[in-house]
Amino acid sequence: xxxxxxxxxxxxxxxxxxxxxxxxxxxxxxxxxxxxxxxxxxxxxxxxxxxxxxxxxxxxxxxxxxxxxxxxxxxxxxxxxxxxxxxxxxxxxxxxxxxxxxxxxxxxxxxxxxxxxxxxxxxxxxxxxxxxxxxxxxxxxxxxxxxxxxxxxxxxxxxxxxxxxxxxxxxxxxxxxxxxxxxxxxxxxxxxxxxxxxxxxxxxxxxxxxxxxxxxxxxxxxxxxxxxxxxxxxxxxxxxxxxxxxxxxxxxxxxxxxxxxxxxxxxxxxxxxxxxxxxxxxxxxxxxxxxxxxxxxxxxxxxxxxxxxxxxxxxxxxxxxxxxxxxxxxxxxxxxxxxxxxxxxxxxxxxxxxxxxxxxxxxxxxxxxxxxxxxxxxxxxxxxxxxxxxxxxxxxxxxxxxxxxxxxxxxxxxxxxxxxxxxxxxxxxxxxxxxxxxxx
Amino acid sequence: xxxxxxxxxxxxxxxxxxxxxxxxxxxxxxxxxxxxxxxxxxxxxxxxxxxxxxxxxxxxxxxxxxxxxxxxxxxxxxxxxxxxxxxxxxxxxxxxxxxxxxxxxxxxxxxxxxxxxxxxxxxxxxxxxxxxxxxxxxxxxxxxxxxxxxxxxxxxxxxxxxxxxxxxxxx
Numbered sequence: 018x019x020x021x022x023x024x025x026x027x028x029x030x031x032x033x034x035x036x037x038x039x040x041x042x043x044x045x046x047x048x049x050x051x052x053x054x055x056x057x058x059x060x061x062x063x064x065x066x067x068x069x070x071x072x073x074x075x076x077x078x079x080x081x082x083x084x085x086x087x088x089x090x091x092x093x094x095x096x097x098x099x100x101x102x103x104x105x106x107x108x109x110x111x112x113x114x115x116x117x118x119x120x121x122x123x124x125x126x127x128x129x130x131x132x133x134x135x136x137x138x139x140x141x142x143x144x145x146x147x148x149x150x151x152x153x154x155x156x157x158x159x160x161x162x163x164x165x166x167x168x169x170x171x172x173x174x175x176x177x178x179x180x181x182x183x184x185x186x187x188x189x190x191x192x193x194x195x196x197x198x199x200x201x202x203x204x205x206x207x208x209x210x211x212x213x214x215x216x217x218x219x220x221x222x223x224x225x226x227x228x229x230x231x232x233x234x235x236x237x238x239x240x241x242x243x244x245x246x247x248x249x250x251x252x253x254x255x256x257x258x259x260x261x262x263x264x265x266x267x268x269x270x271x272x273x274x275x276x277x278x279x280x281x282x283x284x285x286x287x288x289x290x291x292x293x294x295x296x297x298x299x300x301x302x303x304x305x306x307x308x309x310x311x312x313x314x315x316x317x318x319x320x321x322x323x324x325x326x327x328x329x330x331x332x333x334x335x336x337x338x339x340x341x342x343x344x345x346x347x348x349x350x351x352x353x354x355x356x357x358x359x360x361x362x363x364x365x366x367x368x369x370x371x372x373x374x375x376x377x378x379x380x381x382x383x384x385x386x387x388x389x390x391x392x393x394x395x396x397x398x399x400x401x402x403x404x405x406x407x408x409x410x411x412x413x414x415x416x417x418x419x420x421x422x423x424x425x426x427x428x429x430x431x432x433x434x435x436x437x438x439x440x441x442x443x444x445x446x447x448x449x450x451x452x453x454x455x456x457x
Numbered sequence: 458x459x460x461x462x463x464x465x466x467x468x469x470x471x472x473x474x475x476x477x478x479x480x481x482x483x484x485x486x487x488x489x490x491x492x493x494x495x496x497x498x499x500x501x502x503x504x505x506x507x508x509x510x511x512x513x514x515x516x517x518x519x520x521x522x523x524x525x526x527x528x529x530x531x532x533x534x535x536x537x538x539x540x541x542x543x544x545x546x547x548x549x550x551x552x553x554x555x556x557x558x559x560x561x562x563x564x565x566x567x568x569x570x571x572x573x574x575x576x577x578x579x580x581x582x583x584x585x586x587x588x589x590x591x592x593x594x595x596x597x598x599x600x601x602x603x604x605x606x607x608x609x610x611x612x613x614x615x616x617x618x619x620x621x622x623x624x625x626x627x628x
Contacts, residue, residue, distance in 0.1 A: 022596060027596070158535060159553040164560075171563055190595065211494060212593050218508055219577045219578045220574065223571070226566075230567050233559075233563070234563045237559060449497070
């Protein structure tokens with residue numbers, strides 16, 4: 018990173034919050050309309066019934082749950098970058114941590130919507146909550162679905178609070194720079210932060226503790242999601258490898274989404290000085306690592322299917338590669354395990370176009386991975402007479418497209434109304450202003 | 458912030474090394490330092506002021522322990538009330554309850570950490586203290602010494618001798 022003064026850091030980052038131009042409003046307005054359309058599709062499904070979705074025996078978990086797992090996965094990079102890499106003192110994370118955290122919060126919010134959409138009878142969602150009731154019925158705390166509800170709601174709460182707490186000193190900087198109504202709003206949001214030595218003393222301590230608590234949480238959340246599958250006896254799901262396999266896949270997709278969003282963002286807001294090519298290269302190197310883990314997991318699944326001697330398991334995995342959904346399987350393998358290998362070449366990982374292309378491919382591949390696991394296994398279980406295929410309907414596809422639009426809508430609002438690069442952390446990475454140096 | 462309407466003297470510093478020198482001199486002269494403002498956390502400031510580690514960590518421990526107890530108790534209570542045997546496991550199956558206990562540990566730990574951070578830092582507050590200057594969130598450091606008389610004049614001299622770009626009285 019270039020050598021900046023503190024004032025330049027404030028000026029450059031706060032500049033991204035200046036009133037936007039017309040194309041921004043068109044874009045945000047268009048995304049909002051798309052979200053409204055998806056919401057109306059959900060309303061249609063509620064009024065008409067689950068028959069408008071393509072889920073039907075034997076595939077009772079369709080793309081609603083594919084999207085649920087996909088978005089939970091996307092949510093993992095934020096905490097990886099902001100908590101795990103913070104504890105490991107990886108300096109390259111500084112400029113991208115805030116955007117990745119925002120991505121996490123939005124992705125978990127969207128992920129959390131899909132079980133409700135999948136539920137059908139949304140008005141009885143509260144049955145999963147533990148509350149005293151007349152019939153003395155309680156949720157089964159041995160069920161991975163209840164684990165999931167607890168883990169996802171904890172993750173949403175923790176990632177939101179981690180994001181917001183990290184932003185408080187920056188919100189104070191925005192407040193001190195703003196005037197009028199904006200100043201009043203940011204004064205409330207910054208909670209009256211003044212950067213006194215007492216506040217910093219408690220803040221730094223709390224931030225490390227937040228990171229320390231978020232680190233095991235991020236590992237646990239996708240492990241819990243993987244147990245939704247692994248604790249069942251469905252062939253292709255019942256595997257002890259699922260927890261690390263899902264966590265690695267989640268980080269893989271999350272990092273790819275960070276690249277997909279930040280490459281255009283740094284160009285639009287002209288913040289290349291902060292989000293440098295070295296930062297993008299470091300993400301690409303991490304993607305090679307996660308891609309290798311994911312590729313290894315694919316291989317181990319096949320090995321276990323062969324080595325177990327279980328005919329059903331073997332058949333399931335052969336069918337994945339050559340059966341009805343073979344196209345999805347090969348998209349998954351090529352996009353997740355083969356394409357990221359190109360990052361071994363410096364030329365590829367230092368060129369924006371190739372970084373963006375591979376990151377999009379990984380996102381597509383990771384979506385298909387969830388599809389192959391969820392739909393592929395249910396479509397081809399034990400009894401041949403109950404095999405069957407599934408295809409999503411227009412309602413499901415519309416709601417899925419709406420989820421992507423909602424994610425982008427929230428992200429675009431975020432980059433215009435909140436500091437998308439951490440002012441405090443950037444300043445911390447610089448040498449403080451010193452008279453000795455200024456003389457030199 | 459302990460007091461909002463403290464009167465005293467404020468020194469604004471453009472350089473961190475000047476600030477540290479001024480703090481050391483104030484400390485050596487026995488002038489009580491009310492507040493030091495800085496745009497980023499600086500361990501040297503905490504060291505000169507002789508501050509001990511924040512007690513926030515104890516609240517985190519308390520929250521985490523309470524969370525663990527809550528998660529395990531809730532799951533146990535629900536299963537004892539229902540007495541529903543699933544998957545051939547006993548009614549009180551401890552291994553699955555570890556997951557519930559773990560998630561509650563993290564949740565309560567974070568909530569207690571945040572609550573203690575806000576409480577100990579005197580947040581939220583809608584009014585900013587008189588001695589606060591908006592430049593402190595940019596690139597300036599500040600030292601506020603409260604009171605009047607000899608201590609205040611001593612502080613003024615130390616600020617001026619150590620490169621303060623602005624020294625002003627706060628009423």
